[in-house]
Amino acid sequence: MRLSMKNDTKAKAQKRLARIEGQVRGVSRMIEEDRYCVDVVRQIQAIRAALGSLEKLALDDHLETCVDAALSSDDIRNRKAMVEELVQIFGGRK
Amino acid sequence: MRLSMKNDTKAKAQKRLARIEGQVRGVSRMIEEDRYCVDVVRQIQAIRAALGSLEKLALDDHLETCVDAALSSDDIRNRKAMVEELVQIFGGRK
Amino acid sequence: MRLSMKNDTKAKAQKRLARIEGQVRGVSRMIEEDRYCVDVVRQIQAIRAALGSLEKLALDDHLETCVDAALSSDDIRNRKAMVEELVQIFGGRK
Amino acid sequence: MRLSMKNDTKAKAQKRLARIEGQVRGVSRMIEEDRYCVDVVRQIQAIRAALGSLEKLALDDHLETCVDAALSSDDIRNRKAMVEELVQIFGGRK
Numbered sequence: 001m002r003l004s005m006k007n008d009t010k011a012k013a014q015k016r017l018a019r020i021e022g023q024v025r026g027v028s029r030m031i032e033e034d035r036y037c038v039d040v041v042r043q044i045q046a047i048r049a050a051l052g053s054l055e056k057l058a059l060d061d062h063l064e065t066c067v068d069a070a071l072s073s074d075d076i077r078n079r080k081a082m083v084e085e086l087v088q089i090f091g092g093r094k
Numbered sequence: 095m096r097l098s099m100k101n102d103t104k105a106k107a108q109k110r111l112a113r114i115e116g117q118v119r120g121v122s123r124m125i126e127e128d129r130y131c132v133d134v135v136r137q138i139q140a141i142r143a144a145l146g147s148l149e150k151l152a153l154d155d156h157l158e159t160c161v162d163a164a165l166s167s168d169d170i171r172n173r174k175a176m177v178e179e180l181v182q183i184f185g186g187r188k
Numbered sequence: 189m190r191l192s193m194k195n196d197t198k199a200k201a202q203k204r205l206a207r208i209e210g211q212v213r214g215v216s217r218m219i220e221e222d223r224y225c226v227d228v229v230r231q232i233q234a235i236r237a238a239l240g241s242l243e244k245l246a247l248d249d250h251l252e253t254c255v256d257a258a259l260s261s262d263d264i265r266n267r268k269a270m271v272e273e274l275v276q277i278f279g280g281r282k
Numbered sequence: 283m284r285l286s287m288k289n290d291t292k293a294k295a296q297k298r299l300a301r302i303e304g305q306v307r308g309v310s311r312m313i314e315e316d317r318y319c320v321d322v323v324r325q326i327q328a329i330r331a332a333l334g335s336l337e338k339l340a341l342d343d344h345l346e347t348c349v350d351a352a353l354s355s356d357d358i359r360n361r362k363a364m365v366e367e368l369v370q371i372f373g374g375r376k
Contacts, residue, residue, distance in 0.1 A: 192316035
């Protein structure tokens, strides 16, 4: 049931990742230029928020593809394994 | 009181940022290669955790430099402004 | 699939709830006695942590009873509805 | 600088605590009556949110009373001790 991401999710995710990569480099520049540490902290918080919303995008896609397929499976072990994994990654959310 | 980061904090932060940038590019590659979405989610969670600990590093440095200096200031307005700002950025933490 | 909690989970949960109720009353007393606000805040944080762990207890029981039963169901709609609900309550976790 | 809470904050806090105590007893009743565990989980989440907002109320009062007074103190040690404590309790927030 390890399906891949939907194409439009992939495109969205790649766009966001490119933006996040730029933001990470931006923080590095801010530190190099001795920018005020509070502005650095705020920028790090913004990146974390962006990653949080990317995580949600990936999770939603996972629910609509792999989880949905696993739940349709006739093999009860597939269904249970998928839900167990789901619970695990939700546990890793903040 | 807008002092810059201590040199060893800067060095540490830059090292971590370089690593985080690599991790972000890694996620992009994982998506391109159609890797299992749960692994993508886990990797995003790891990056968020790394950013969280970088944020803590920057905050601790800020406390030891700018906040400490502001609290030594004779101008009560400096002291209050610094603490207000501190409360604000703590509010942005998760 | 709306099974009830296992008996030992119920007993554990009731014990914890009694303790939490006492803690809530304790905070009320602290405020009445003009106790230092930082101690009040810390006590509130302790209660939230206790509720967080009670929530985990209830969720784990739910996974072992209702979710497990739903996943064994032959009706795919039951399976999907249960997982949807699960995702919803995980979304409410902090 | 260990001032007590402002009177209107106290009144507000007591009112909320009475409500929270009722909610905690409500969860106990729900479990006794074998109510659906998802509803139990949701109710626990609601109580945690109520406590989170009570914590914010207490913190805001603390900032306006004790922290404000400490920052006006001529003794730099008072000022630093108060901010250290503040950072500590913010660290305990979720």
